[in-house]
Amino acid sequence: MSISAASQSYDLKNALTPNRFVGLWRLMTGYHWHYLGATLGVGLAALAKAATSFLLRFFVDNYFQPGPHPYPLAMVASGFVILAAFEGLLSFLSGRLTAQTAEGATRRLRNYLFDHIQRLPFSYHRKMQTGELIQRCTSDVDAVRRFFADQAIGIGRIVLLFVINFVAILQLNVKLGLISIVVIPFVLLTSAFFFKRVSKAYEDFQEQDAVLTTTLQENLTGVRVVKAFARQQYEIQKFERENREKFTRGKKLTLMHSFFWPASDILCGAQTLVGYLVGALMVINGEITIGTYLAYMGLVVYIIWPMRNLGRLIVQTSTGLVSFNRVMEIIKEERESLDEGDYLPQGNLRGEVVFDHVSFHYEDRVDILKDVTFSVRPGEVVALLGSTGSGKTTLVNLLPRFYDPTEGRILLDGVDITRYPRRYLRQQIGIVEQEPFLFSRSILENITYGIGREVPMEEVEAAARAAAIHDVIMSFPRGYHTLVGEKGVTLSGGQKQRVAIARTLLKNPRILILDDSTSSVDTETEAEIRAALQELMKGRTTFIIAHRIQSVMEADQILVMDQGRIVQRGKHEDLLAQENGFYRKIYDIQTRIEAELEKEIANAS
């Protein structure tokens, strides 16, 4: 059965309800009938199983006396096979339907989360830890999947088995029915009591497992330190301690199990025994037939024994619910829309940018930008010079609307930036970071990542040449198809940056943001990168985030930033002329360094 596109695109926000069971039910939207079908299948299978006992009664009561039989013997015999086949078929179908529900709903949940997370605003990503998010999207999602696949249907199965077999026994004999459930509350109580404790002991065990893993990992990654101090013996003792603790906790867990199972065995065994005794006496007194007695023996098993697992299922359900909550907390967050906005120009931007008394702060209300005002003509180069934390990066983050200003406005070609759809803005803006993030795909895929069209190979190579990275790529064994990252090549910071430059050349944006803030690149590649950047900046409005005078000297406009404010602005010469300015200070330092160096060398010779 295929899953309809409509149900795959069901908005999971609807599953946000105060009642978690309603939420889980809504998470199954599109699979409700599957799920009900699965439950029905479980019920019918239980019914078939019960019917087998009735067939046995009929058989024993009718075929063990001399005389004519109501039906041919072979028919009764095949009755057993048919019932089993029916039961098997139903439990198989029910299993399939359950799997469709669980896997289908989980697939939708995974897809939704993946898409949701990449559309959540930066303010969310800023406060959430990657590890935490990933854990929620993987292990918590899996716990929800298990809830659908095992617990929800498992509890249903036990309840249906109980009801059907209980009703069946009542059919046989009311007295037998009533005495066969006496022990059930005790079984439930013991298993609830036990599983609550066992899950605690299990947590302790897992906790120690994590400690042991950390100890091991630290030893392995720190192997040089261990060897350097010749501390092997010490490490062995340390590991032994944690290892033994895990052993001890494992022992405790085992001990609990070894008490529970025999205890519940005895409870269930006692119940069975009482039932047998009462049943046997009833047969002897002629109250029931021997066939009824055998049927009872067959049915009662399915009332008592499954109850032992109910405790486990309930405990697991509660962990499933906790996971569900953790997942829903992500879904609860609001996405930022890519297409919202009432102003969508035909064609490209010209690239005129105006910051009009812009301020910005995060949720903690500490101003990162304060009253920033400046304007840039199309094609101009603006350099932002300042320390880490001075607000340079935040300022450029406002352009693609990664964040919106908390006060003031930004005009792009004369129109307030918030009126543009984010998708359009981001297509018009290119960002080249100092050490860009590359995906573990081939270099080719990284270069064409997000271009949004089929790019012919010649075009890719042309861009790579312009970015001075083509030769580097060709030196790899698989050329453009070389994988980046763990399974392929590791690129240096400068190489990564040039891949990003090639990508941006292909993207051909109207506004460019360049991060050029650190200086520790080899001199040879520095020249290459500079040339590639010059190529990239041609005809685009460019924002350069810089740290050093050399990178900003040519800019049409230099903004010197400190603590969220623009403290100086102008061209290189103007700023140099301002005796007490920050800019002059930086410049002086650099000149002075050269002088010092000369002195130093002179001293040596």
Place this chain on the structure above:
Amino acid sequence: MPPDYFEEEEFETRFTGKTLRRIAGLLAGHKGTVAAFLVMIAAVSGFDALFTYISKLAIDHGILESNLPYLYRMLAIYGGLTVAQALFVFGFIYTVGILGERIRYELRQKMFNHLQNLSLSYYSRTPVGWIMARVTSDSDRVADLVTWGLLDLTWAATNILTSFAFMLYINWRLALIVILMVPVMAYVATEFRKRILKEYRNVRKINSKITGQFNENITGVRVVKALVREEANAAEFSVLTGEMYKAAYRAAWLSALFLPSVQLISAMAVGFIAWYAGWSFEVAGLTIGGIQAFISYVTFMMWPIQDMARVFAELQHATASAERIFSLLDSVPEVADREGAYDPGSIRGDIEFDHVTFYYEDGVPVLEDFTLKVKQGETIALVGPTGGGKSTIVNLLCRFYEPKKGVIRIGGVDYTRFSLHAIQSRIGVVLQTPHLFSGTIRENLRYGKLDATDEEIERAAKLAGAHEFIMRLEKGYDEPVGEGGNNLSVGQKQLISLTRAILADPEIFVMDEATSSVDTLTESLIQKGMEQMMKGRTSFVIAHRLSTIKRADRILVIEGGKIVEMGTHAELLRQKGKYYHLYTRQFRQEMEEIFDPFGESKPVVQPAD
């Protein structure tokens, strides 16, 4: 080495007698326990078959003959056996559970102990993740096999045998016919199990891909947003989850088909029994109790069979796990004490690299015919490009590796004649990326000298310049450093690492200086600490900071595994060669960092005046 050598493949292996014998050897020290749990599980299993037989007797001679005393007697035996069985159940869960934990514990410890002896070369070619998997999941799997696996097999075998015995006793003709279903069931069950296991392996593989995708998309979210790649990413991810759906669905429906199929086979046997019984009642007489017993034996038979199938399916994986564990335990340390290795009591003295050649991989020499003499107490700075061979020189000196050709002498003696412990316990090493262990600062410092008193620790910390920042921490020396020392800054970690080396009071000092800049204050503290350290000790420093370089007695520019320039700072500057270029570039960079008005820390030296 093929690149996918360490791929986390769960490969299947053929059953090799040798591996199986070795796995069985894990139980060698626990023969008594094993015997105990095997007897207990056999009893539990035999009792199950016995219960059915007692029921049969109760029906045939108690109920049908209205013999009340007989009935009571049978039920009393039944009750007594239930209690006895429960005791055995307790016994076997307890013994086998604890034996399992014990074997896990032993396997882990054995591997860990062995790992401590393995050379760095092993670590450099084996990913940490691979080793971790051996110590954690593989040892679990093998321990499960020799405990619960063995238990399940015994249970199943006993159950089948005793059931069969009772069936034979009740009616041997019928029993012989019915037993024919066992091989059929076993075959079906095994085939199912194998396929199901394979599907689940597939599911796990896709699952790790999904995790990888989440990871990348979250860490790279800025790029995704900037390039408006959301839709394409979601589409790609949906393909992956589609694969997951298919694999998981297949695994689930195979599992769903498994039990009914086996059940159907036993139902056929039940049908046959009914037919035979109805027919033979008229001819030879199979009792009602006998039918009941047969039906319940046959119906129950599927459980031991499916259990055996499971164990056999898992056996393949467990042997694969065991082979990996054994491969780890069998790897021989490449650097080890020679026969008659001794501790000279001190390794002070001149150090000599005499025509040393070294390579990590055949045919790719890192050092070639390298010769160097260092006087006791001298400070040597090693500079040059990454991959030039600086770290290798230090690695050889610490005897993490040994020369492939040539000799290294300490105090005139070939150092391979000393014990490893003699050398490594007297060399203090400070690494570029300082590695701390979870625990408190004090514990980390004490790593340098296990029996150091608190006063000694404090004295060393003062000497290294670490005391002040430690005292500023909330709990001082008892402040936890976090996993891998993550609660501390890089500079602080370096200070701790330096203090640790000072505390060890080594005879030779080796330092791999960090390239990453720390704030100026910490930097000057580290410098001071290093000076203390180098006093009177032969020191090797892979140097980046100019102050360290200038202070060295000799500077070696290492490139391509050779010394290309050697001399004092002034001598080398005058040469205007490689060192000169290196120095001027580093000078500009350092000065910019010091004078940078934008630096994260306020400059110590005011640039304006």
